[in-house]
Amino acid sequence: MPFNDPRIAIPGVEEAIDRHPLTVPPTTSLMDVIAFMSLTQRPVRDIELSADEESLSTRSARSSYALVTQGTEVVGIFTERDIVRLTAKGKDFEGVQIAEVMTHPVITLTETDFQDLFAVLFLFRRYRIRHLVVVNVQGQLVGVVSPESIRQVLRPANLLKLRRVADVMTHQVVHASKTASVLDLAQMMAEQQVSCILITEKDAEEHNQPLGIVTERDIVQFQALRLDLAKTKAEAVMSTPLCLLSPEDSLWTAHQQMQHLHVRRLVVSWNWGRNLGIVTQTSLLRIFDPVEMYEIIETLQRTVQQLEAEKAERLDTEIGGS
Numbered sequence: 001m002p003f004n005d006p007r008i009a010i011p012g013v014e015e016a017i018d019r020h021p022l023t024v025p026p027t028t029s030l031m032d033v034i035a036f037m038s039l040t041q042r043p044v045r046d047i048e049l050s051a052d053e054e055s056l057s058t059r060s061a062r063s064s065y066a067l068v069t070q071g072t073e074v075v076g077i078f079t080e081r082d083i084v085r086l087t088a089k090g091k092d093f094e095g096v097q098i099a100e101v102m103t104h105p106v107i108t109l110t111e112t113d114f115q116d117l118f119a120v121l122f123l124f125r126r127y128r129i130r131h132l133v134v135v136n137v138q139g140q141l142v143g144v145v146s147p148e149s150i151r152q153v154l155r156p157a158n159l160l161k162l163r164r165v166a167d168v169m170t171h172q173v174v175h176a177s178k179t180a181s182v183l184d185l186a187q188m189m190a191e192q193q194v195s196c197i198l199i200t201e202k203d204a205e206e207h208n209q210p211l212g213i214v215t216e217r218d219i220v221q222f223q224a225l226r227l228d229l230a231k232t233k234a235e236a237v238m239s240t241p242l243c244l245l246s247p248e249d250s251l252w253t254a255h256q257q258m259q260h261l262h263v264r265r266l267v268v269s270w271n272w273g274r275n276l277g278i279v280t281q282t283s284l285l286r287i288f289d290p291v292e293m294y295e296i297i298e299t300l301q302r303t304v305q306q307l308e309a310e311k312a313e314r315l316d317t318e319i320g321g322s
Contacts, residue, residue, distance in 0.1 A: 016117070016150045017134055017143035022063040026070055026099035031224075033078060033098050037063045038224035062217065064148065065131045068102045072140040074133055076102030080216040081130075081195070087183070087219055087229065088190035108133045111142050120145050121285060130282070148264060151255070151281045160255055160287065166247035168286050169268050169277035175200045175208055178235035182222055185214050185234060196265055198276065199238045207274045210267055212238030217264075244269045245279065251287065254279050 024033055039062055068076035078098055086093070086101060107127050111134050114120070123132055124147070134142040174188055175198040185197045196215040200208035214234055222229060222237065243257055245268045257266055258281060268277035 014114075015153045016120075016145050017111075018146070018149045019143040021067050021141070021144045022065065023067045023069045023141070024098060026068050026075060026097065026102075028068075028098045030093045030096040030098055030101060033066050034083065034093070034220055034224045037066055037080070037083075038221045062220075064146065064217065065144070066098070067106075067133065067141065067144070068098055068104075069141065072138075074106050074108065074135070074141050075099075076104040077106050077131060077133065078102045079131060080220050083223060084186050084189045084216050084219050087186040087223065093223065106133050108135045108139075110134075111136055117150070120150070124282075124285075147280075147282045147285055150285060151258065160252035160284070161250050163251045163287055164247060165245050165249045165251060165254055165268055165277075165279050168251065168283040169247065169279040170283070171275075171277050173198050173276045173278055175210075175276070176234060177201070178211060178233065178238070180234045181230050182214065182219070182227070182232045182234065182237060183229040186219055186229065189216065189219070195280070196278065197234075198267060198278070199234045199240075200276075203273070207272075208276065209273045210242055210244070210269060210276060211235075212240035213242060213265075213267065214238050215265065242267050246270055247277065251279075251284055255284055258284075 022036055024036065065077060065079045067074050068078065076099065078101065082101065082103065091101075107123065107129060109119070109123065109132060114134075120132055124130065130146055132145045134145060136142050172194075174192045174194050174196075176185060176188060178199050178201060180197075180199075188197055189195065196213055198210055199212040199214065201211050203209050212234070214237065218237065218239070222232065227237075243261060243263075243266060245254055245257070245266050247268055247270050254266055258264065265278055265280040268279055269275070
């Protein structure tokens with residue numbers, strides 16, 4: 001089956017570029033940036049915004065990052081993971097400007113250098129990033145590509161239906177009790193380098209049963225709401241009830257559930273909750289790995305050949321019997 005088969009069409013990079021990223025000047029306060037990322041409305045009269053930035057407070061979706069720009073140049077990036085890292089360190093966010101905590105220099109790729117989706121996925125893995133800034137030949141911002149923006153344009157239904165959740169999920173699930181503080185959870189995320197903590201409770205047989213989940217995005221929201229994270233318990237803020245997947249579910253099912261629930265990760269549970277896993281939108285993108293795709297196509301070709309051989313054998317049998 002060729003790569004250009006419309007049934008397994010892969011979205012082009014152009015379609016996956018978010019051309020309206022959240023951008024802020026270097027002098028923006030950290031709390032304002034967090035507010036913009038979490039959609040919490042806060043006064044911005046003290047911030048000098050460009051025409052493009054004036055729509056920040058009316059954005060219709062949360063952003064997992066903010067680009068720091070000076071003129072037409074991207075000078076830094078700030079992500080949800082950075083918020084978790086700073087939270088875990090006990091950083092006082094008040095009076096801090098985004099330029100003090102942003103990541104720089106920023107990894108960028110020229111728009112004309114994009115040939116296919118594989119280039120983006122390679123850079124994600126090589127630099128262990130989740131946001132790739134796209135610029136034009138003059139170095140001016142074009143947009144951002146992320147696992148989330150790629151998933152939003154996914155169309156390879158056949159590829160996703162061919163693979164199971166078990167093929168890409170992670171078994172390294174970090175969990176905590178419902179009485180753990182949000183600050184504890186943030187510290188666990190930073191130490192374990194994970195994007196979520198599963199909240200569990202032991203059953204009568206001492207197995208960890210999933211109750212809810214707290215994610216990086218939740219930490220952003222809690223900071224924007226100025227919660228006392230050391231005193232706020234997981235059970236009070238966790239997302240529940242959970243939508244649980246089975247390892248035997250297809251990745252297409254996982255993809256549809258993520259779209260329906262507007263989430264970036266789902267919990268996998270089997271063996272009556274005794275075994276747990278996590279599947280993320282990044283996990284879904286593994287099927288676009290060139291090696292993985294060639295293996296899938298080879299499997300399809302072998303299946304087709306086998307079916308054709310069986311069909312030919314049946315025809316020979318019918319002809320011989322007549």
